[in-house]
Amino acid sequence: MIIAIDGPAASGKGTLARRLAEHFGIHHLDTGLTYRAVVHALLQAGLPLDNEELAVTVAENIDLGALDREVLSAHEIGEAASKVAVMPRLRSALVSAQAEFAARPPGAVLDGRDIGTVVCPDADVKLYVTASPRERARRRHAELQAKDSTLTVDEILADIAKRDERDMSREDSPLKPAADAHLIDTSAMDIEAAFSQALAVVEQAGKTG
Secondary structure (H helix, E strand, O other): OEEEEEOOOOOOHHHHHHHHHHHHOOEEEEHHHHHHHHHHHHHHOOOOOOOHHHHHHHHOOOOHHHOOHHHHOOHHHHHHHHHHOOOHHHHHHHHHHHHHHHOOOOOEEEEEOOHHHHHOOOOOEEEEEEOOHHHHHHHHHHHHHOOOOOOOHHHHHHHHHHHHHHHHHOOOOOOOOOOOOEEEEOOOOOHHHHHHHHHHHHHHHHHHO
16 A cells, blocks of 8 residues: 655644554655755765755665654755755656655555655555645744744744745646645644544545555
8 A cells, every 4th residue: 555645844744644654554754854864965975965966876875764854854954955856866866766665565655745746646545735834834833942943933934935935836746736636734633633534535545446
C-alpha cells in the first residue's frame, strides 16, 4: 500500500503521515527532509548551495531511511531547502530515490509537495492536506517557541506566504492537489479529528480498491 500526502508547510500533513504509517505498520518518508538533508550535507562540507552538480552528487548518496528529523528541522535549513528544491536535476534525482523508497515492502506513506502528482502518481490513496495561512503560521510559531525562537506569528506568516508562492509557481513539480486527491482542511481540526478523517478515507479506498 502506498499513501501519498501533499500540502503546504505546517498544514499537518507530516503528523498525519507518521500516524498513518504507524497505524498500518508501513514505512514513512517526509520527502521535504530529503531536500533538507542535501542542504545540511553541503553546509557541513562547506560547499556552495547553488551548485546543482554538487547537490545531485550529494542526493545520490543520502540514505533516505536514516534522516535525522531533529537536526534537519532547523529553520535556516528549511529556508535553504526551499531554494535548492527548484533545481530540476536535483529534483529528478530525489524523486527517483523517493519512488524507490515507496516501492519497498510492505508499503509506505510519503508526504511532501508533489507525491500524488509526480513521485507516486499511481498511489493507492492520495490526500491533499491544507489549512489557512494564519493557522499554519500559528502552529509553526508554537513549534518554534519550544526551541526558544524569537520569530513572531506575522514573520512566520510572511515566510509561509513566500514559500507557498515559490512552491506553487515553480515550473518543475509545482505544489497542487492531484486530480484524484481527497482534500482535508485541518484549519479547525485537532490532530485526532484530522487523523480520523484521513483514516476513514484510506480505509474506504481499501474497500473499493
